[in-house]
Amino acid sequence: MANKIFLLLKIRWIRSRWFAFVWFTFIFSGFVNAQSSDSYKVFDEKSDTLQNTYFLNRLNNQFNLRRAELQKALKSKKKLLKRQEAIRKWYSEKVGQLPPKTQLNPAFSDKVEMGTYTIQKVAFESKPNHHVTGLFYVPTVGQRPFPAVYIPCGHTKVAKANEDYQKAARLFALNGFVVLQADPICQGERFQYLNENGNPVTREGTYMHEQLGHALLLTGKNTLIEELEDNIRCLDFLEQQPCVDRNKLAVAGHSGGGTQTTYLTAFDRRVKASTPVCYIATSENKLNTIGSQDGCQQLWGEGKAGVEEQDFLFMAAPTPVRILATEEDFFSIKGARLAYNDLKAMYSVLNIPEKADMVSCPGEHGWHKPLREASVQWMKRWLQNDSSSVAEPDQIGYFEDIKQVNVCPTGQVMTSFPGEKSVSDFTRERVKKCAQNRKEFQGKHSLAERITMIKQLVGYEEPGGKVKVEYMGSVKHSTFSVEKLLIRRDDKTAFALPALLYTPEKKKDRYPATIIVSQYGKNDSLTQSVITEELQKGAMVLAVDVCNTGELKDNRKIDSNNCEFWIAKLPLFEGKTLLAYRAEDILLAADYLKKLEATDPENISLVSIGFTGPAALHAGVFDPLFSNIKLIGTIDTWEDVANANHSKDQLGNVVPDALNYYDLPDLMRLMPRTSVDMVSPADAEGKNIEY
Numbered sequence: 117m118a119n120k121i122f123l124l125l126k127i128r129w130i131r132s133r134w135f136a137f138v139w140f141t142f143i144f145s146g147f148v149n150a151q152s153s154d155s156y157k158v159f160d161e162k163s164d165t166l167q168n169t170y171f172l173n174r175l176n177n178q179f180n181l182r183r184a185e186l187q188k189a190l191k192s193k194k195k196l197l198k199r200q201e202a203i204r205k206w207y208s209e210k211v212g213q214l215p216p217k218t219q220l221n222p223a224f225s226d227k228v229e230m231g232t233y234t235i236q237k238v239a240f241e242s243k244p245n246h247h248v249t250g251l252f253y254v255p256t257v258g259q260r261p262f263p264a265v266y267i268p269c270g271h272t273k274v275a276k277a278n279e280d281y282q283k284a285a286r287l288f289a290l291n292g293f294v295v296l297q298a299d300p301i302c303q304g305e306r307f308q309y310l311n312e313n314g315n316p317v318t319r320e321g322t323y324m325h326e327q328l329g330h331a332l333l334l335t336g337k338n339t340l341i342e343e344l345e346d347n348i349r350c351l352d353f354l355e356q357q358p359c360v361d362r363n364k365l366a367v368a369g370h371s372g373g374g375t376q377t378t379y380l381t382a383f384d385r386r387v388k389a390s391t392p393v394c395y396i397a398t399s400e401n402k403l404n405t406i407g408s409q410d411g412c413q414q415l416w417g418e419g420k421a422g423v424e425e426q427d428f429l430f431m432a433a434p435t436p437v438r439i440l441a442t443e444e445d446f447f448s449i450k451g452a453r454l455a456y457n458d459l460k461a462m463y464s465v466l467n468i469p470e471k472a473d474m475v476s477c478p479g480e481h482g483w484h485k486p487l488r489e490a491s492v493q494w495m496k497r498w499l500q501n502d503s504s505s506v507a508e509p510d511q512i513g514y515f516e517d518i519k520q521v522n523v524c525p526t527g528q529v530m531t532s533f534p535g536e537k538s539v540s541d542f543t544r545e546r547v548k549k550c551a552q553n554r555k556e557f558q559g560k561h562s563l564a565e566r567i568t569m570i571k572q573l574v575g576y577e578e579p580g581g582k583v584k585v586e587y588m589g590s591v592k593h594s595t596f597s598v599e600k601l602l603i604r605r606d607d608k609t610a611f612a613l614p615a616l617l618y619t620p621e622k623k624k625d626r627y628p629a630t631i632i633v634s635q636y637g638k639n640d641s642l643t644q645s646v647i648t649e650e651l652q653k654g655a656m657v658l659a660v661d662v663c664n665t666g667e668l669k670d671n672r673k674i675d676s677n678n679c680e681f682w683i684a685k686l687p688l689f690e691g692k693t694l695l696a697y698r699a700e701d702i703l704l705a706a707d708y709l710k711k712l713e714a715t716d717p718e719n720i721s722l723v724s725i726g727f728t729g730p731a732a733l734h735a736g737v738f739d740p741l742f743s744n745i746k747l748i749g750t751i752d753t754w755e756d757v758a759n760a761n762h763s764k765d766q767l768g769n770v771v772p773d774a775l776n777y778y779d780l781p782d783l784m785r786l787m788p789r790t791s792v793d794m795v796s797p798a799d800a801e802g803k804n805i806e807y
Contacts, residue, residue, distance in 0.1 A: 222356075
């Protein structure tokens with residue numbers, strides 16, 4: 117509320133809506149049609165993958181640096197243990213303070229006798245009113261207490277009901293292990309976004325994980341950490357069972373479950389053996405081949421920290437780890453072998469090479485029978501002191517009817533347990549805590565210190581060196597002329613920004629100037645109407661396609677909730693943000709514009725359309741050169757995104773941990789000489805709000 121009141125006081129609100137700008141478009145239709153032609157395309161060649169190439173080049177430099185640092189550490193056990201301690205510390209700080217452990221309140225039901233083991237349904241509260249659903253397998257023969265294996269499920273809609281996962285759990289039980297096989301959030305019976313009819317609002321699994329991640333990141337968390345918290349409580353559940361030897365806990369999981377296995381193995385010292393399946397293949401290989409992964413696959417800033425997937429397994433050393441992989445997986449077998457070679461080298465320096473192993477088999481992505489057998493055999497070796505081979509019976513079976521697997525009466529925790537809390541409910545509680553943290557931080561630090569912190573959070577880098585501009589041609593109209601430009605950083609590897617410089621025909625010694633950036637690109641009809649409006653005021657206009665807009669737009673991995681998935685994840689892994697790149701692009705263009713002889717450097721404005729708005733605000737803070745900033749159709753606060761059950765196209769604006777230090781309205785206070793106009797603000801889903 118305070119943010120809203122401040123906005124009303126600080127900003128000269130313009131109560132117009134989108135139709136006003138569409139109206140401009142119709143009035144100047146002749147101009148618009150001219151602008152839409154190929155004559156206003158700046159690049160002569162394919163340009164939509166330029167930024168991806170640049171980002172990967174920066175990431176690959178980080179991977180090379182990590183390789184070099186690892187080689188230094190491998191020279192002695194002392195150096196290697198020092199590296200292990202450092203990356204463990206980084207990981208712990210990234211996870212942050214865990215929620216207090218509360219009563220699990222397990223509820224068991226529907227025990228099924230399977231001969232040498234039983235299967236029972238169970239639900240328990242990992243946090244108050246936040247239930248985990250699972251299947252609990254207990255051997256009926258052998259001596260108690262038994263070693264236990266936790267199986268976090270991978271990305272399938274049915275989660276614990278998946279055939280391969282059920283067969284893996286049964287094979288463990290047949291070989292004398294207690295097993296908990298549980299649904300992760302957004303899968304199985306734990307969909308987090310349901311409509312009034314009890315149906316998912318968006319697709320399950322990776323899509324829901326990604327949506328949750330946008331809100332969580334703003335509060336200093338992500339979906340991976342949310343899953344980790346649940347997984348820790350799953351180990352707590354096993355530890356509390358009388359039939360379990362609490363000193364012999366293990367974890368095994370496939371695909372997204374392999375991710376959970378890896379990060380849990382790294383974090384929780386109770387894990388005494390581990391088999392991640394069809395996940396480990398190095399982030400370097402994945403990002404350079406299949407591209408960005410969803411919000412539960414990585415932590416932000418892993419590249420900057422010099423941490424690879426196999427490093428998370430090494431954090432657990434001397435825990436025995438066996439990497440399992442398939443030869444035709446979309447997670448490259450080459451990457452899996454590279455990761456294993458690293459891990460083996462590290463375990464060898466610690467004089468425990470026998471505790472790092474890898475098994476692969478023919479086939480596509482899946483927890484196939486040979487890998488299930490290899491997983492169970494590894495656990496028997498280290499937890500039962502039995503190195504004999506394991507053979508899965510042909511008739512091991514599985515429950516085909518989902519009703520035989522479902523724990524909840526409705527098949528979903530959100531509609532089965534009164535007062536059930538979703539991840540979004542807990543995130544909204546975190547947002548309130550963030551507001552307190554933000555107030556405290558701002559009260560203790562000067563404006564300059566706050567700006568420094570903002571730069572660190574977004575990963576802003578001052579555009580250094582001389583701006584380089586390449587002229588690509590010009591077009592003359594009766595009342596103005598247009599120059600096509602490529603604006604470059606002083607970096608030979610960087611991509612250029614395509615831009616159009618509009619100069620009114622009416623001569624002036626000094627023109628007021630306006631930079632325009634748009635989610636839709638410089639040639640979009642709405643953008644063109646704003647250009648026309650500025651030209652009518654007598655201003656010189658520089659319309660620029662900043663990162664991932666216009667001619668630079670990368671259309672890979674686009675879905676209905678996120679049009680920037682492919683590109684925005686790369687800076688996050690690097691330890692930066694797409695927002696920072698855009699702010700740098702804006703200031704690069706401004707640096708060029710203010711040095712033109714025809715420009716009045718005291719009268720430069722900035723107009724942003726759509727989701728480029730937050731970057732425009734940051735640019736205004738990082739360099740107070742703008743006399744006015746106009747934001748059209750953009751969000752006015754990150755709290756709305758973090759509080760929403762669902763957001764659209766916000767990943768490019770997400771700054772991890774930002775809400776603990778500042779929100780978008782706070783940026784206004786950091787640029788006192790700049791007036792800000794906001795036209796048709798948008799909510800978290802990109803819909804316009806009328807004030």
